[in-house]
Amino acid sequence: xxxxxxxxxxxxxxxxxxxxxxxxxxxxxxxxxxxxxxxxxxxxxxxxxxxxxxxxxxxxxxxxxxxxxxxxxxxxxxxxxxxxxxxxxxxxxxxxxxxxxxxxxxxxxxxxxxxxxxxxxxxxxxxxxxxxxxxxxxxxxxxxxxxxxxxxxxxxxxxxxxxxxxxxxxxxxxxxxxxxxxxxxxxxxxxxxxxxxxxxxxxxxxxxxxxxxxxxxxxxxxxxxxxxxxxxxxxxxxxxxxxxxxxxxxxxxxxxxxxxxxxxxxx
Numbered sequence: 001x002x003x004x005x006x007x008x009x010x011x012x013x014x015x016x017x018x019x020x021x022x023x024x025x026x027x028x029x030x031x032x033x034x035x036x037x038x039x040x041x042x043x044x045x046x047x048x049x050x051x052x053x054x055x056x057x058x059x060x061x062x063x064x065x066x067x068x069x070x071x072x073x074x075x076x077x078x079x080x081x082x083x084x085x086x087x088x089x090x091x092x093x094x095x096x097x098x099x100x101x102x103x104x105x106x107x108x109x110x111x112x113x114x115x116x117x118x119x120x121x122x123x124x125x126x127x128x129x130x131x132x133x134x135x136x137x138x139x140x141x142x143x144x145x146x147x148x149x150x151x152x153x154x155x156x157x158x159x160x161x162x163x164x165x166x167x168x169x170x171x172x173x174x175x176x177x178x179x180x181x182x183x184x185x186x187x188x189x190x191x192x193x194x195x196x197x198x199x200x201x202x203x204x205x206x207x208x209x210x211x212x213x214x215x216x217x218x219x220x221x222x223x224x225x226x227x228x229x230x231x232x233x234x235x236x237x238x239x240x241x242x243x244x245x246x247x248x249x250x251x252x253x254x255x256x257x258x259x260x261x262x263x264x265x266x267x
Contacts, residue, residue: 004036004043005237006070008080008185016230017046024069028110029062031069039237045073049080049181058158058180064110067188076244077132078189079236080198081229084153084177085161085206087170091177094225095202096145096232098136099153102127103175104183106157111184113191118257120191127186131247132197132240139235140199143228153200155182164208178206195249199232201225 007016019037023030035046047066050056070078084097091097102124104111114120133150140148154170156162158180162170170178177200189196204210244250 002043002242003074003076004045005039005240006045006047006073006075006078007233007237008047008049008066008078016233017044024072026065026068026072028064028068031062031065032056034069034073036073039234042237042240044237045070045075049185059106059109061181063185063188064113067185067192067194068113071192071194075194076250077129077195077240078197079132079136079233080181080185080196081233082153082179082181082198082200083203084179084200085204086176086202086209087154087167087178087206088151088176089205089209091149091151091202093202093204096140096148096225096228097151097177097200097202098133098140098148099128099177099182099198099200100133100150101152102182102186103152103154103170103173104187105154105170106183108157109184111187113188120253120257122187122191122252122256124187124190126248127190128197129195129247129249131244132195132236135236135239135241136197136199136232139232139239142235143231145228145232148199149176151176151200153182153198154178156180162207167206167208170206177202190249190252193250193252195244195247199229199236201229 017035017037019035022034022036032048032051049061152175154175186196
């Protein structure tokens with residue numbers, strides 16, 4: 001049986017699935033209501049990151065429950081969507097981009113499943129699955145949007161928007177877009193050896209690059225792009241290989257955990 005592929009939807013992205021509704025219990029609390037069904041014959045799960053009524057702000061999303069719940073369903077691949085602001089002035093609202101790297105600027109979010117033994121240092125040299133990024137790039141081009149730009153995403157704490165000075169700092173650090181939901185989601189998926197990649201839509205220019213920022217603007221731009229995003233996501237699921245032999249994500253813990261004797265020496 002094929003493993004289900006999960007879609008984590010953010011601002012402005014609605015479920016592209018029809019199927020069974022299910023809330024899962026996890027050691028970290030319940031998940032939002034998941035939709036479990038199929039896309040073109042491929043088992044799939046849709047998880048609304050902020051809850052069905054968008055009731056959880058980005059800094060209060062239960063990322064650990066979300067990722068753990070998907071793992072218990074047998075999910076080995078996650079495609080996430082994010083609304084982002086453009087730091088790079090060459091980007092424009094409505095544009096589709098694919099993050100290739102991530103700068104975590106969050107402050108208070110539980111960011112690991114490994115608070116205790118075994119001590120685990122997971123490698124995130126490639127925070128996004130390279131194979132999934134290839135598939136998303138191909139699917140975006142096939143949807144008539146042209147090759148999407150690869151970008152470095154900064155994830156900030158929220159729920160407020162960034163200041164112009166913070167955006168200048170992030171630009172200096174090499175970030176091209178900024179959002180509030182990329183971390184720790186990507187890192188938690190890696191800790192559970194799940195392939196994870198993101199496709200983002202530019203909802204606005206970042207602080208200092210346009211006069212004001214509006215949550216309604218983000219919502220409206222998400223509504224405008226939801227149809228093309230759904231098309232890209234459906235195409236990507238159809239193209240996604242079942243095997244993960246050529247992917248490092250499935251063996252992320254192979255050399256990440258300290259051996260017992262090393263821990264004893266450290267004590």
